[in-house]
Amino acid sequence: MEDAWIKFGQTVICGILLGGMYSLIAIGMTLIMGVMKIVNLAHGALVMVGMYVVYICATNYGIDPYIGMFIAMPVLFFLGCLIQKYMINRLVEVDSILPENQVLLTVGIMLVLTEGIRLFFKSDYRSVVTSYSSDTLYIGAMSISVPLVIGFIIAMAFTFLLHMFLTKSDLGKSIRATAQDRDAAIFMGVNSSKITMITFGLGAALAAAGGSLLLPLFYLFPDVGHLFTAKSFIITILGGLGSTWGAAIGGLVIGLSESLGATYISMGYKDVVGLVMFILVLLFLPGGIRSLVKR
Amino acid sequence: GGGVSSDAVKVGVILPLTGSEAMFGEMEKNSFDMAYEELKAEGKTTIGDKEIVLMYEDDQGRQDVARSATEKLVNQDKVAMLSGGYSSACTNVIAGSAQTLNTPFLIVTGSSDDITKQGWDFVFRGTAAPASMYTGAFWDMMEKVVKPQSVAIIFENTDFGTSSSKGFREECQKRGINIVFDQAYEHGAIDFKPMLANLRSTNPDMIFATSYVMDASMIVKQMKELNFDTKLFVGNGAGYTMPEFYQNAGAASDFVASTSLWVPNVSWQGASEYYEKYKQKYGKEPDYHGAQAYATMYVIADALNRAEDLSNTGIQSALKDTDIQTIMGPIKFVDWAGFTNQNEPNTYVVQWTDGKLEVIWPEEVKSADYVYPVPKWSER
Amino acid sequence: MGILEARGITKRFGGLTAVNELSFAVDKGEIFGIIGPNGSGKTTVFNMISRFFPITAGEIYFNDRRIDALPAHEICKIGIGRTFQVVKPLRRMTVQENVMAGAFLRTRNISKARRKAKEIINFCNLDDYRSRAAMGLPIPLRKRLEIARALATEPVLLLLDETCAGLNPKESEAAIDLIRRIRDTGVTIIIIEHIMKVMMGISDRILAINFGKEIAMGKPQEVANHPEVIKAYLGEAYA
Amino acid sequence: MLRVTNIDVAYKDVQVLWDVTFEVNQGEFVALLGANGAGKTTTLNAISGLLKVKKGSIEFLGKDITQLPGYKIAELGIIHVPEGRRLFPEMTVRENLEMGSLFPEAKAKRKDTMKKIFEQFPILEEKQYKEAGTLSGGQQQMLALGRGLMALPKLLILDEPSLGLAPVLVTQIFEQIKEINNEGVTVLQVEQNVVQTLKMCHRAYVLENGKIYTQGTGEKLLNDEHIKQAYLGI
Amino acid sequence: MLNKNTLMTIVFALVAVALPVIIKAPYQQHILILVIIWATIGTAWNLLSGYAGQVSFGHAAFFGVGAYSAGLLTLHYGLSPWWGLALGPVMAMLIALPIGAIAFRLRGPYFALATLALGEIFRLMFLNMTGFTNGAKGILIMPAITSKIAYYYIGLGILAATLLVTYLIVHSKIGYYLVSIREDQDAATSLGIPTTFYKNLALLPSALFTGLAGAFYMNYVTFIDPDIVFNLTDISIMVILVVMLGGVATTWGPTIGAALYIIMGELFRTTLGSANVLVFGVLVCLIIMFLPNGIAGELDIIKRITQRKKAGLSGGV
Numbered sequence A: 001m002e003d004a005w006i007k008f009g010q011t012v013i014c015g016i017l018l019g020g021m022y023s024l025i026a027i028g029m030t031l032i033m034g035v036m037k038i039v040n041l042a043h044g045a046l047v048m049v050g051m052y053v054v055y056i057c058a059t060n061y062g063i064d065p066y067i068g069m070f071i072a073m074p075v076l077f078f079l080g081c082l083i084q085k086y087m088i089n090r091l092v093e094v095d096s097i098l099p100e101n102q103v104l105l106t107v108g109i110m111l112v113l114t115e116g117i118r119l120f121f122k123s124d125y126r127s128v129v130t131s132y133s134s135d136t137l138y139i140g141a142m143s144i145s146v147p148l149v150i151g152f153i154i155a156m157a158f159t160f161l162l163h164m165f166l167t168k169s170d171l172g173k174s175i176r177a178t179a180q181d182r183d184a185a186i187f188m189g190v191n192s193s194k195i196t197m198i199t200f201g202l203g204a205a206l207a208a209a210g211g212s213l214l215l216p217l218f219y220l221f222p223d224v225g226h227l228f229t230a231k232s233f234i235i236t237i238l239g240g241l242g243s244t245w246g247a248a249i250g251g252l253v254i255g256l257s258e259s260l261g262a263t264y265i266s267m268g269y270k271d272v273v274g275l276v277m278f279i280l281v282l283l284f285l286p287g288g289i290r291s292l293v294k295r
Numbered sequence B: 001g002g003g004v005s006s007d008a009v010k011v012g013v014i015l016p017l018t019g020s021e022a023m024f025g026e027m028e029k030n031s032f033d034m035a036y037e038e039l040k041a042e043g044k045t046t047i048g049d050k051e052i053v054l055m056y057e058d059d060q061g062r063q064d065v066a067r068s069a070t071e072k073l074v075n076q077d078k079v080a081m082l083s084g085g086y087s088s089a090c091t092n093v094i095a096g097s098a099q100t101l102n103t104p105f106l107i108v109t110g111s112s113d114d115i116t117k118q119g120w121d122f123v124f125r126g127t128a129a130p131a132s133m134y135t136g137a138f139w140d141m142m143e144k145v146v147k148p149q150s151v152a153i154i155f156e157n158t159d160f161g162t163s164s165s166k167g168f169r170e171e172c173q174k175r176g177i178n179i180v181f182d183q184a185y186e187h188g189a190i191d192f193k194p195m196l197a198n199l200r201s202t203n204p205d206m207i208f209a210t211s212y213v214m215d216a217s218m219i220v221k222q223m224k225e226l227n228f229d230t231k232l233f234v235g236n237g238a239g240y241t242m243p244e245f246y247q248n249a250g251a252a253s254d255f256v257a258s259t260s261l262w263v264p265n266v267s268w269q270g271a272s273e274y275y276e277k278y279k280q281k282y283g284k285e286p287d288y289h290g291a292q293a294y295a296t297m298y299v300i301a302d303a304l305n306r307a308e309d310l311s312n313t314g315i316q317s318a319l320k321d322t323d324i325q326t327i328m329g330p331i332k333f334v335d336w337a338g339f340t341n342q343n344e345p346n347t348y349v350v351q352w353t354d355g356k357l358e359v360i361w362p363e364e365v366k367s368a369d370y371v372y373p374v375p376k377w378s379e380r
Numbered sequence C: 001m002g003i004l005e006a007r008g009i010t011k012r013f014g015g016l017t018a019v020n021e022l023s024f025a026v027d028k029g030e031i032f033g034i035i036g037p038n039g040s041g042k043t044t045v046f047n048m049i050s051r052f053f054p055i056t057a058g059e060i061y062f063n064d065r066r067i068d069a070l071p072a073h074e075i076c077k078i079g080i081g082r083t084f085q086v087v088k089p090l091r092r093m094t095v096q097e098n099v100m101a102g103a104f105l106r107t108r109n110i111s112k113a114r115r116k117a118k119e120i121i122n123f124c125n126l127d128d129y130r131s132r133a134a135m136g137l138p139i140p141l142r143k144r145l146e147i148a149r150a151l152a153t154e155p156v157l158l159l160l161d162e163t164c165a166g167l168n169p170k171e172s173e174a175a176i177d178l179i180r181r182i183r184d185t186g187v188t189i190i191i192i193e194h195i196m197k198v199m200m201g202i203s204d205r206i207l208a209i210n211f212g213k214e215i216a217m218g219k220p221q222e223v224a225n226h227p228e229v230i231k232a233y234l235g236e237a238y239a
Numbered sequence D: 001m002l003r004v005t006n007i008d009v010a011y012k013d014v015q016v017l018w019d020v021t022f023e024v025n026q027g028e029f030v031a032l033l034g035a036n037g038a039g040k041t042t043t044l045n046a047i048s049g050l051l052k053v054k055k056g057s058i059e060f061l062g063k064d065i066t067q068l069p070g071y072k073i074a075e076l077g078i079i080h081v082p083e084g085r086r087l088f089p090e091m092t093v094r095e096n097l098e099m100g101s102l103f104p105e106a107k108a109k110r111k112d113t114m115k116k117i118f119e120q121f122p123i124l125e126e127k128q129y130k131e132a133g134t135l136s137g138g139q140q141q142m143l144a145l146g147r148g149l150m151a152l153p154k155l156l157i158l159d160e161p162s163l164g165l166a167p168v169l170v171t172q173i174f175e176q177i178k179e180i181n182n183e184g185v186t187v188l189q190v191e192q193n194v195v196q197t198l199k200m201c202h203r204a205y206v207l208e209n210g211k212i213y214t215q216g217t218g219e220k221l222l223n224d225e226h227i228k229q230a231y232l233g234i
Numbered sequence E: 001m002l003n004k005n006t007l008m009t010i011v012f013a014l015v016a017v018a019l020p021v022i023i024k025a026p027y028q029q030h031i032l033i034l035v036i037i038w039a040t041i042g043t044a045w046n047l048l049s050g051y052a053g054q055v056s057f058g059h060a061a062f063f064g065v066g067a068y069s070a071g072l073l074t075l076h077y078g079l080s081p082w083w084g085l086a087l088g089p090v091m092a093m094l095i096a097l098p099i100g101a102i103a104f105r106l107r108g109p110y111f112a113l114a115t116l117a118l119g120e121i122f123r124l125m126f127l128n129m130t131g132f133t134n135g136a137k138g139i140l141i142m143p144a145i146t147s148k149i150a151y152y153y154i155g156l157g158i159l160a161a162t163l164l165v166t167y168l169i170v171h172s173k174i175g176y177y178l179v180s181i182r183e184d185q186d187a188a189t190s191l192g193i194p195t196t197f198y199k200n201l202a203l204l205p206s207a208l209f210t211g212l213a214g215a216f217y218m219n220y221v222t223f224i225d226p227d228i229v230f231n232l233t234d235i236s237i238m239v240i241l242v243v244m245l246g247g248v249a250t251t252w253g254p255t256i257g258a259a260l261y262i263i264m265g266e267l268f269r270t271t272l273g274s275a276n277v278l279v280f281g282v283l284v285c286l287i288i289m290f291l292p293n294g295i296a297g298e299l300d301i302i303k304r305i306t307q308r309k310k311a312g313l314s315g316g317v
């Protein structure tokens, strides 16, 4: 009995912390896909590039990953801006049968980023081991990983900041306005190409932040991004497009479902449980979690 | 079939050079090249007036691409024989096509049991053991040392993971060992704790795990975080013997044992030289995948030099007659236990201590004594 | 007997009651106008009849058949066509194809549909635009296109939501003429319009609503002179 | 203030405007009339930079704005309330209004302007926290106008502001536009409500088939036979 | 009516039939077969996603189920995997029913991501139901025929059937309805179109032919495992790439895209070493940036402007 409760408690703790990690990675996606409505299959690749930046900082210059994050974010911001300005913006301006042709462009970008990184760094698995990588807190027999807790807190902080940014600042509002009606935004004096550029940049920077926080406890190789792209999509949609808190909660829902699935069904089915959960939410809450929270 | 062009003996080598398996493809390609240069210096790459030429093809880790690569090498480039094959999936497809195209194929890594169980006489596997046989030496140690009452099995749900855990499971059942936990997982997870917490409550004497490189270190790190003590944790090669495992897992890697096909300090001649030379040349440590490629190159050169003629059947029978000593031990292609052209593998049990991989079994070749049962986390 | 009858229909959006226990009956062959201030629930009434969303309470009868539980596409099938206040053209299809998409409701044959579309396009004076993509049309033309598209489904009852908006007085006359001609083919019409000149000239009867409730009902002249209608809708200028 | 000189505009390969020339003086209320599809909206879009002109030039306050991007034109004080409202449907009414006042001056007065607009359109205040997409057609029209006014424009361009409004509001909105104009804002308006517009405006241009057909004071045009016939149906 | 289009079709068909006679090298014939497989999946995807506008990110589910139908027949019943050509499409349609029932309740990106999730669920199920599917070990069969030419003509037959059925659907009432749904679902409903029914009418043939391609793939490549045939990136997303490169909602677009995808990919792979995927990625970016509607899509526009012909069904070549 006792044992069963510990198992359950451990599972829930893990689920929530894992969910925090997922939210962190999905947060940039919330901005790019949720708000800007650009389906970005290169998201995971951006996370990966961000991780490499932090990795270089850590191994070549001995910079702690949590500080390296503040280098990776501007670098990725810049990269994101370039991608949007010179590539995606071109497509936004033409009328195509399926707006999803952006998807294709981001597939191309994903291939280029992944293989470009491979050219420089080879495919080797790399990791940054810090003194706190394995730090653990204990509540009774239940263990809590410190880096995951930090990741969780930062995820929630970023969610809060992003939410405030989008709803309270003029720049944030301009971003949403541009996504909803580009021409009307221009009429209001919004430089919409610049706005989309900044948004993609911010999204990429947030992706980098997610990667940076993951690096101390995970590992790195050129294809690591694939692990996150689909998951970020699912979380963003689950939250309801455009909802920052929705996405954060969506991350937790997926994390918890997977964790409970892993403990009580089988680890092999944990992703199935997450996906089934996703579909159920969509069917019964067609607007995603957002229809409950409402921005 | 495999005709030969006039001025070169072409050997097609199919490896994953892009995609998520490229790391191993790169290591194997480097090792092929290294062995080739050594052989060249010895004059063993020229057969009569013909030079052996290695032609690499990227399979991107996808079997339809592997099929294209095979088709191209055989039909367009007219290679004399094929080698390579990293993932079981690609190796399966290359082997099937090679057999259909009557072209000899010497496998480097692909380890699915089935490949050499089809009766394909053009397919040879020397340096790679069938997945279910990685545990050879370990069973010996189990009988003499570990003697577990109950075991837990965890494995990645890939071909290698499923095949090798199946072999282990059947062996356990045969010996009446109780399997208290038996679960597959999808590789690339961030969090294994729910599974581990579940596993802990079954309290096994020993854990047998088959994992991809980094999952391996995630698992042992999280066991440490959970203070999960077990008398012995045994990995099944793959992730548990690679340098990256220690780099990522750090102290959590201590006392983790693993089955292995090769270690740098194994007593076969040339093994440690290969290891040192590779490290010097490419700036990083190779593992058994590199050794497999290196040894395979030697087998190829040996067979081609012995072949009566360089036709497909000529090379086939030369391969069949192989009896050579390599850094992975002796290699011969024999038919046994349902296998065709399958070398009987040499396997070892290794254990990590302070970031060093020591051979602990078989006792004749050990480089250090085994530690069993391993100390509790709280006592380290 | 009325062709369409609404009995106490109500629609709530969250806390807002957009249409509140409204009842009315439309006679066969008439042009029935609905007026009311902005946001009074006119479009919502159309959406309820055409079942674009489920109604909260009440009953709707069409030719004595209860229809408020039918799926939206069935509503069209039984003979109720509609246009949208915020136009919804099939953007990348030509005018001809838009109308054909409507015509296919009654035929499977492509050349038949094409022939019918041609007829209707001609009837609606859209010949000049037949092979233009709908997305290039100015809004008033898109509205006329919506009428044509709806006509192609051979409706018995046609719901027109502000199809004259954005037309100058001269053009409205042409539109009125079109609506009259449609009626003359035997189609009953419910029309929403803010241009009083159109409403007065064309409707047989007018229903005025405010806050989703009836405030007046009757002959155009009566409704226009109704004090509450003047206060809430027309303004003193019309008094 | 605004001078449009000999502009040609085309959509891809279909030319819509030919040699259109007109001007709007400081403080004026100018109307642009024309039949359906005459090119009125196109003209306005060309001024506000949404469409590129093929030929000719547009000057505002002595500055050539022909090649400027749309947002820069808005920055100069030309605010366009477009045809079909073009609100930001998933933002609240309030946020839509705030989007109107992004420039420093307008932003400084944001609260006051908004208060004024709420006085003019009480329904907007009532619905200020509702998403714009859930407003009725007429309510959306009010919001679009309000959003334009939030920018404190120098030149206000209105494309059919009375579209879809109840008669009582049409009267009200015209009065408000007149008032805005009296306060010194220059207005360029496209309207199909020809009579009322001609009564209110200082001058009007008539666009036919993409060409300026005639121009004159409101009064003059109201009495023009051709106008009567073609637009008023009298 | 022997217009330009029919003429082009006849020329295409003749060339396709004659190709293996012209190109004798088995390697090139192999490439052609891969092109045919991808053209089939692309054409099938195009029906649902290009014409009806329901962008699917989960077509790997149909492909995988088709392939496994063939594989499982051999594995469990020792039947020839060729029977998969009959069973695969049926099974793909069977799973399309619940997939449609779930996903068609959603619109736009919600729909797309629901299909992605459903596709992944199938992959994970096939991976984990080891008793039934052999799990990650996959299924290996012995090829029944060795001649490439036989495979080529069988594949060509499948592709021709797919193209023909798609063409007939698109140029019938159903086609008009599908495009209407894509352009505006509310408007379509107001015209009496039962949208869910018609979406299913696009989904079922789309699943059928994708399943058929899957079964054929199993027969040709002789080995499958869940990570390959249910792969999100390599199947579900690559089919989007194929169609978009070629031209969405055009008859020949998917085939052109498939040829480009396979031939370019193979050309780069064999000449550029480990930079091959990188260069391919750059090419994809360039094509879509400069031809945003794909090759056939842009050709169509060019044609319309120069010839001023009255437009056919929008988007159709």
Ligand SMILES: Nc1ncnc2c1ncn2[C@@H]1O[C@H](COP(=O)(O)OP(=O)(O)OP(=O)(O)O)[C@@H](O)[C@H]1O
Pocket (backbone or CB within 6 Å): C013, C016, C018, C036, C037, C038, C039, C040, C041, C042, C043, C044, C045, C085, D134, D135, D136, D137, D138, D139, D164
């Ligand atoms: N989908 C919706 N969600 C929430 N509220 C809605 C929705 N649709 C309409 N409303 C509200 O219902 C009320 C009635 O709207 P409706 O569109 O029926 O008005 P209307 O009479 O057609 O006005 P107008 O003349 O301006 O078109 C309005 O207050 C509107 O804000």
Ligand SMILES: Nc1ncnc2c1ncn2[C@@H]1O[C@H](COP(=O)(O)OP(=O)(O)OP(=O)(O)O)[C@@H](O)[C@H]1O
Pocket (backbone or CB within 6 Å): C135, C136, C137, C138, C139, C140, C141, C166, D011, D014, D016, D034, D035, D036, D037, D038, D039, D040, D041, D042, D043, D083
């Ligand atoms: N996006 C477009 N593509 C192609 N042609 C267009 C496009 N937009 C407008 N046109 C054409 O340009 C011409 C002028 O259109 P415009 O919208 O300027 O007319 P308008 O005078 O504003 O008419 P309305 O009173 O109907 O609003 C019309 O013939 C129209 O069909």
Ligand SMILES: [Mg+2]
Pocket (backbone or CB within 6 Å): C042, C043, C044, C085, D136, D137, D138
């Ligand atoms: Mg309305």
Ligand SMILES: [Mg+2]
Pocket (backbone or CB within 6 Å): C138, D040, D041, D042, D083, D159
């Ligand atoms: Mg206009």
